[in-house]
Amino acid sequence: GESVGLHLPTLSVQEGDNSIINCAYSNSASDYFIWYKQESGKGPQFIIDIRSNMDKRQGQRVTVLLNKTVKHLSLQIAATQPGDSAVYFCAETLIQGAQKLVFGQGTRLTINP
């Protein structure tokens, strides 16, 4: 079946710097995308989502960019903090229907003091 993949398994940034986590998706029919954050020993936590009729969406310190032409999704985290250290997953689905989420492998983000 379709899968969502990430370009890098690990990413290290200095505290206070901005970080960018990338994701490539394969199902061109997907029209809803979500970023989740998973800390050790916890379940995935919703961060931000975007629908395919948008190319950018901003939240608090986070921005998601969607490029449907190349089927690419990115998560930008501004002014990273130690609490941002976690594994980040992108997931794709269809808005209509059962909303079966397909997750990528994840990127481990480490914030260095």
Added chain:
Amino acid sequence: EAGVAQSPRYKIIEKRQSVAFWCNPISGHATLYWYQQILGQGPKLLIQFQNNGVVDDSQLPKDRFSAERLKGVDSTLKIQPAKLEDSAVYLCASSTYQETQYFGPGTRLLVL
């Protein structure tokens, strides 16, 4: 608002034994999902319920896995008999119809 509750948090069993996991979704969430997350991978959907009916169980290994949501609220996921490759975190999530899925803390299963 209380989140998705799961129990137990950890379970260690020997292969060929049986195990059951319990999930209590967020109040009012009609849709409930069970995911399997193998170490180093993203979660994979096992089964999805809408109220007490199954919407999607295409990736559930039905020869050994079963799940139910009899009253449309709590759900149990059972593995019988367990295999070594079933070692994983089992995540429960819930949502209102076609809205954001919220995950529980998961049950970490180790099969020896």
